[in-house]
Amino acid sequence: MRLTKLSYKDKDWELRDLGFDKVCLLVGKNSTGKSKTLSTIDYLGKLITQKIGFYKETEWNVTYQENNDELNYKFRIGHSNSEWVVEYEEIALNKETFLQRTGPETATIYNSLSRQKESINPPANKLVIHATRDVKKYPFLEDIAIWAENSFGFKFGSISPDRPINQEEFNLLTVVEEIPLLFKSLSLRSREQVKKSFEHLGYKIDLIDYVDEDKGFGRALFIKEATLKNYLPHYMLSQGMFRSLFLLIFIEYLLNRNKTATIIIDDFCEGLDYDRATKLGKLIFKKCEEDNIQLIATSNDMFLMDVVDIVHWNVLQRNGIVVTALNAKNHQELFEKFRYTGLSNFDFFASDYISQTIDK
Numbered sequence: 001m002r003l004t005k006l007s008y009k010d011k012d013w014e015l016r017d018l019g020f021d022k023v024c025l026l027v028g029k030n031s032t033g034k035s036k037t038l039s040t041i042d043y044l045g046k047l048i049t050q051k052i053g054f055y056k057e058t059e060w061n062v063t064y065q066e067n068n069d070e071l072n073y074k075f076r077i078g079h080s081n082s083e084w085v086v087e088y089e090e091i092a093l094n095k096e097t098f099l100q101r102t103g104p105e106t107a108t109i110y111n112s113l114s115r116q117k118e119s120i121n122p123p124a125n126k127l128v129i130h131a132t133r134d135v136k137k138y139p140f141l142e143d144i145a146i147w148a149e150n151s152f153g154f155k156f157g158s159i160s161p162d163r164p165i166n167q168e169e170f171n172l173l174t175v176v177e178e179i180p181l182l183f184k185s186l187s188l189r190s191r192e193q194v195k196k197s198f199e200h201l202g203y204k205i206d207l208i209d210y211v212d213e214d215k216g217f218g219r220a221l222f223i224k225e226a227t228l229k230n231y232l233p234h235y236m237l238s239q240g241m242f243r244s245l246f247l248l249i250f251i252e253y254l255l256n257r258n259k260t261a262t263i264i265i266d267d268f269c270e271g272l273d274y275d276r277a278t279k280l281g282k283l284i285f286k287k288c289e290e291d292n293i294q295l296i297a298t299s300n301d302m303f304l305m306d307v308v309d310i311v312h313w314n315v316l317q318r319n320g321i322v323v324t325a326l327n328a329k330n331h332q333e334l335f336e337k338f339r340y341t342g343l344s345n346f347d348f349f350a351s352d353y354i355s356q357t358i359d360k
Contacts, residue, residue: 002294005063014322026298028316033323034298048148054084153264159243161235180219190252260292268297277303302346
């Protein structure tokens with residue numbers, strides 16, 4: 001199941017009708033809400049899995065899709081008598097209501113075994129999905145839970161071997177994974193694929209090897225570059241090299257699990273040179289588009305923007321606290337006309353083409 005549409009509101013921000021495809025690149029000027037959008041998606045996943053509790057009043061309208069089925073999830077979190085309260089919650093599958101919560105402790109839910117609606121009384125400070133799980137009776141709840149459990153978000157520029165492994169998991173856009181263990185879990189075929197992809201980026205290497213203990217430093221990967229005599233542990237790689245290696249291993253790890261997943265990357269390819277930014281961008285977008293991974297990334301890197309087809313773009317715009325997006329679905333003519341201008345993808349964003357075309 002993948003995320004296709006999101007509306008969100010709190011006292012400081014509103015994301016209005018943002019749409020997402022299988023792969024999606026969010027672009028926009030500084031302070032238009034790119035990182036905020038990704039943090040909000042990450043927050044949603046962590047709310048559902050209870051890695052984060054309620055800490056502000058929010059309103060959500062989320063749509064998912066799997067094959068031809070569309071699942072819509074709405075809820076509102078309020079604050080009453082010094083406690084957080086779920087004021088409203090609704091789930092509709094193909095526009096048919098399966099869950100309706102009309103008060104903090106009153107709801108009706110569709111039982112897929114009995115094929116009838118039944119009354120339940122969830123705790124006022126919990127979503128129904130937190131209090132009621134049954135894969136046969138309420139499979140639509142399980143679909144949402146599985147999406148959340150298989151959503152991973154991080155900032156590309158924060159990927160570092162120096163980051164403590166015990167970093168708090170509730171920090172937004174922070175994947176807490178140890179790269180040696182991820183690599184160790186891969187099949188031999190996937191390990192070879194990582195090496196091949198790494199070489200494709202221009203890193204000429206002879207070997208990537210896993211060791212359980214490296215001189216008291218714990219688990220490590222050792223990388224043998226073709227032009228160097230000695231092996232280098234992963235924590236001694238350059239930042240750009242390590243970030244690229246981490247992402248390639250992480251993608252292979254997700255593919256090995258053979259589960260639908262969502263990966264969220266803020267400032268994708270930040271700090272990479274032209275050659276590696278374009279090669280890594282094309283490679284990761286292609287892998288995700290062809291397999292069972294939804295990719296939602298942000299970037300203002302002109303190198304990356306020029307190699308990601310604008311059909312996959314969401315151009316974010318902000319008016320006050322409200323963030324909206326232009327894309328090939330809600331402004332089809334705008335995007336189609338641009339293809340005949342002869343301009344680069346980056347010009348679509350950086351020039352005044354959008355404002356001139358819309359104003360006309």
